[in-house]
């Protein structure tokens with residue numbers, strides 16, 4: 001499968017057309033950004049690690065009847081996927097308070113939540129991805145009520161699957177972000193990626209951070225953390 005026209009270059013990936021209008025090639029870059037793109041850098045081999053890590057999670061989810069955009073890997077850093085219309089809502093699932101939730105609720109980072117929390121953010125670089133609720137989603141027509149109900153069900157289901165899988169490998173799933181899209185048959189598919197760029201992973205025994213917070217907060221050992229998660 002050959003790369004066609006570059007359709008979009010994002011902060012972490014490039015999206016190419018293919019000769020099949022229903023399929024895209026996603027190229028994973030080594031570029032890293034944080035704080036709405038204000039902090040920029042490169043993480044050596046990040047593209048390769050994120051693609052592999054994300055594939056492992058997507059295949060695990062497929063095995064558990066979650067439909068995803070995954071078709072097949074075509075090189076170390078290139079992935080063939082089903083093209084979807086991305087629903088412009090970032091669905092965030094949280095098991096432990098960290099990042100913006102810790103700030104918003106005045107919780108100490110690392111506080112176990114009584115039950116998982118699901119949040120929606122409006123996927124808009126221009127607006128800085130603000131936190132939104134069902135009324136905002138309806139007002140802006142970002143999804144239908146039916147789609148949103150499915151996003152909730154899928155969000156909690158994916159959290160259960162990933163949390164259990166990672167727990168068995170001594171990793172705590174603190175929080176993560178999901179994106180969904182609609183394919184040409186009106187199916188809702190999990191799209192984008194699940195990787196240390198989009199999740200918080202802590203070592204179960206030491207609470208060591210094994211994700212992009214090492215880059216965001218200048219903690220060092222960024223590449224090693226991504227390698228550890230892949231392992």
Ligand code: ADP
Pocket residue numbers: 008009010011012013014015024069081082083084085086179181191192193
């Ligand atoms: P950003 O847009 O936030 O800078 P990326 O660099 O990761 O992020 O760019 C990847 C883009 O591709 C995102 O906008 C994402 O929503 C989109 N995308 C991911 N999977 C698919 C897919 N299967 N079909 C269409 N678009 C997708």
Ligand code: UDP
Pocket residue numbers: 090092098099100101129175176177197198199200212
């Ligand atoms: N996240 C993401 N993309 C975003 C915003 C958040 O992948 O544009 C992920 C982030 O890596 C974390 C979770 O969503 O795993 C919750 O992030 P939070 O709201 O705490 O924001 P942050 O502290 O990262 O700004």
